[in-house]
Structure formats: structure tokens, C-alpha cells
Amino acid sequence: MRRIKLSPSALSCDFAAAGGQIRQAEEGGAEYLHLDVMDGVFVPNISFGQPVVKSLRKCTDLVFDVHLMITEPIRYIEDFAKAGADIITVHYEACSDVEATLLKIRACGKKCGISVKPGTPAEVLVPYLPICDLVLVMTVEPGFGGQKFMADMLPKVRFLRDYAETHGLNCEISVDGGVSASNAALCTLAGANVLVAGSSVLGKADVKKAAEELLAAAEMRGARNE
Numbered sequence: 602m603r604r605i606k607l608s609p610s611a612l613s614c615d616f617a618a619a620g621g622q623i624r625q626a627e628e629g630g631a632e633y634l635h636l637d638v639m640d641g642v643f644v645p646n647i648s649f650g651q652p653v654v655k656s657l658r659k660c661t662d663l664v665f666d667v668h669l670m671i672t673e674p675i676r677y678i679e680d681f682a683k684a685g686a687d688i689i690t691v692h693y694e695a696c697s698d699v700e701a702t703l704l705k706i707r708a709c710g711k712k713c714g715i716s717v718k719p720g721t722p723a724e725v726l727v728p729y730l731p732i733c734d735l736v737l738v739m740t741v742e743p744g745f746g747g748q749k750f751m752a753d754m755l756p757k758v759r760f761l762r763d764y765a766e767t768h769g770l771n772c773e774i775s776v777d778g779g780v781s782a783s784n785a786a787l788c789t790l791a792g793a794n795v796l797v798a799g800s801s802v803l804g805k806a807d808v809k810k811a812a813e814e815l816l817a818a819a820e821m822r823g824a825r826n827e
């Protein structure tokens with residue numbers, strides 16, 4: 602079975618205690634840290650920018666999975682690369698030149714990802730898959746944590762996984778929004794191998810246990826049984 606990676610979203614942290622919470626997520630098996638950057642234009646919310654990414658970089662070695670929900674992200678790729686991003690994901694809908702944006706991420710020496718909002722079909726991504734390291738399927742409308750998982754997005758995940766396998770492409774497939782222990786197995790069965798989770802991991806009192814339970818559910822085994 603494909604190895605499942607957990608990418609807890611820092612949006613659900615208590616930022617005054619973020620270092621400890623992130624360490625707990627790591628102890629619970631997280632490999633990535635998802636960082637949601639919102640500009641109040643592409644999405645109706647504002648989160649944080651490069652200074653927060655840079656300061657979190659000092660407290661963990663997790664892979665930084667930066668999700669840019671900003672208009673024309675090409676303008677800020679270098680800044681996020683310098684701040685410590687490992688993977689930079691941009692939205693198809695936010696770029697006037699998607700290919701140039703992805704190539705800019707590559708030119709900065711980082712892995713690149715592309716994401717679609719729920720209303721955008723996965724097929725639009727086909728031309729870009731050969732140059733992408735990761736595809737992120739939104740399972741809520743981007744902008745806020747704590748929303749309800751949209752199971753009707755799973756066929757997009759299946760389509761992308763089948764397409765990648767048929768064409769020998771090695772991109773990771775990530776789901777983001779409302780992911781929890783109750784739907785994690787649906788996501789991995791559809792072909793996702795990276796699970797982004799905010800409220801169900803860093804939003805919980807026992808972050809380590811929440812991370813372990815989510816990974817166990819995703820891999821369809823009992824928590825702490827292996």
C-alpha cells in the first residue's frame with residue numbers, strides 16, 4: 602500500500618504555543634506541516650505570511666507544505682522559498698500563467714504543487730501534471746478551517762491518481778479541508794497519499810493522539826497497534 606503522509610495545518614494552531622503543538626504532531630507521525638497563506642483577495646480571509654513561515658522553520662524539521670491561496674502567487678515564490686518552504690502549492694484559478702508559476706517554484710529549488718477549488722474540474726490540471734510534484738484537491742471552499750468535508754470531490758482524486766498511474770507520473774495527491782479520522786480511509790481509497798488536517802489534529806487538545814488516530818484510520822488499522 603502507498604505510504605500515507607499526514608500534513609497537519611498550522612492554521613489550527615494556537616500560535617503562542619505552536620512550537621510544542623507541532624512537535625506533538627511530529628511525535629504522532631506527521632511528516633509534513635501544511636501552511637495556509639491567505640491574502641483576503643483570492644479567498645475571503647487573511648492568515649499569515651513569510652515571517653510566520655520563517656519563525657516556524659526554526660522549531661521543526663518537518664517538510665513545509667506551503668499552500669498559497671493568493672492572487673498571482675508568482676510575485677511571492679522567492680520570498681516563501683527563502684522563508685523555508687519545501688513544497689509550494691499554488692491555485693490554478695489564481696495564476697494568469699500557471700506553467701510560468703510552477704517553473705518559478707522549480708527554479709527556486711523547491712517542489713511545486715497545483716490546487717483546484719471545488720468548482721474547478723480536475724481535468725484542467727492534466728497539462729501541468731508532468732511538471733508537478735503534488736496535486737492538492739480542495740475538499741472545502743478554501744478560506745477557512747473547520748468546514749465540512751465534501752465527499753463529492755473524491756472522484757477528482759480518483760481521476761488524478763488513475764491518470765498519474767496510467768502515465769507513469771510520480772506526483773503526490775493531497776486532500777485538504779474537513780479531513781478527519783471518519784473520512785481519511787475514503788480519501789486514501791480514492792488515491793490520496795497526503796492528508797491535510799487542521800481542526801482534527803492541531804485543533805485538538807491531544808495533538809499526538811489525534812495525529813496517530815488519523816493516520817491509523819487512513820491506513821485502516823487500529824491506532825497504536827503496529
Ligand code: DX5
Nearest residue numbers: 610743744746747779799800
Ligand atoms: C482551508 C485550508 C485548509 C484548512 C484545513 O482553506 O486550505 O488547509 O486549514 O482545515 P480543516 O482541516 O479544519 O478543514
Ligand code: ZN
Nearest residue numbers: 637668777797
Ligand atoms: Zn490548505
